[in-house]
Amino acid sequence: MKVDLSTRIGLPVETVWTEVQTPALLKHIAWPLLRFVPAGSEPLETFKPGGRYLVKLRLFGLLPFGTQWIVTSLHQPEEGEWPRRLRDDGYGPMIRKWDHWITIAPNPDGGTDYRDEVEISAGVLTPFIWAFAQVFYRHRQRRWRALARTLHARRLIKREMAAFEYARSEGDIATAWSALERAHVVSQPYLGPHLANHWAMLSLAAEQRDLREAVGQIVRLALAPLGAATGRIPVGNTGRANVSAFQPMPIADDLRRDMEDERTPPP
Numbered sequence: 001m002k003v004d005l006s007t008r009i010g011l012p013v014e015t016v017w018t019e020v021q022t023p024a025l026l027k028h029i030a031w032p033l034l035r036f037v038p039a040g041s042e043p044l045e046t047f048k049p050g051g052r053y054l055v056k057l058r059l060f061g062l063l064p065f066g067t068q069w070i071v072t073s074l075h076q077p078e079e080g081e082w083p084r085r086l087r088d089d090g091y092g093p094m095i096r097k098w099d100h101w102i103t104i105a106p107n108p109d110g111g112t113d114y115r116d117e118v119e120i121s122a123g124v125l126t127p128f129i130w131a132f133a134q135v136f137y138r139h140r141q142r143r144w145r146a147l148a149r150t151l152h153a154r155r156l157i158k159r160e161m162a163a164f165e166y167a168r169s170e171g172d173i174a175t176a177w178s179a180l181e182r183a184h185v186v187s188q189p190y191l192g193p194h195l196a197n198h199w200a201m202l203s204l205a206a207e208q209r210d211l212r213e214a215v216g217q218i219v220r221l222a223l224a225p226l227g228a229a230t231g232r233i234p235v236g237n238t239g240r241a242n243v244s245a246f247q248p249m250p251i252a253d254d255l256r257r258d259m260e261d262e263r264t265p266p267p
Helices: 013-020 023-030 123-148 151-169 173-187 191-207 211-230 253-260
Strands: 002-009 034-038 051-059 063-075 084-090 097-106 112-121
Touching: 002 123, 013 097, 013 112, 023 034, 023 123, 112 123, 123 151, 151 173, 151 191, 151 253, 173 191, 173 253, 191 211
Parallel strands: none
Antiparallel strands: 002 112, 034 051, 051 063, 063 084, 084 097, 097 112
8 A cells, every 4th residue: 555645845945855764853743652772783873875774663652562673775767956865665574664855955935855665564464554654644744844844953962962962072171162052042033942051051051060050050940931832032032041031132153143044064
């Protein structure tokens, strides 16, 4: 049985092509219906030609749903640049065939036409797996469209958090705090990254035995969902305990430029 669903994604086609080759993207758009837990010897870092990745499937993030091989290949058109295709010719003990093709091409609006085609064979379970796939791929495409609106900010957050981790590992605590503050400025409108940022601040404060900062971070972890619900975000606030949680602050010039320029390359 087959599933064939299409949508439009509000990102340049090159950006979408780069993202579909990353397991991080798969994990994000599949959540929370399905979670992929690496179970093989090949690390799940990038989908490459000839890649073979064994994963455990967790339905709703928790319930065991068998194991599956993800077997990837990349396909270019015979002429021109587009459309390009990523194939997962997957299989497993329960789902004998999960032949998934992602096709992407530019559209006249500057975005991307995106298509999921899946052929499924699972014996007597095929109709049930097919029904799940219909729900799953509609969910994935909806998550993709939502991600398109926040991808640039998420890339900036990832860059600053990488800078934080490096500075922390080097013992450069001042730079580590600065990177966390910059990540906070970008992450405030997005509840998940915002909470993760304050958790990282709490972790660093505990590591430094800074009781005042740790208490301040606990308070901010409690306030973050309220800010998300009301939409009242203090622009530029660094998120530290030494400033009011409600105080708008100026944004560093370089960070402001990066936030405004969606061409900023990924980290």
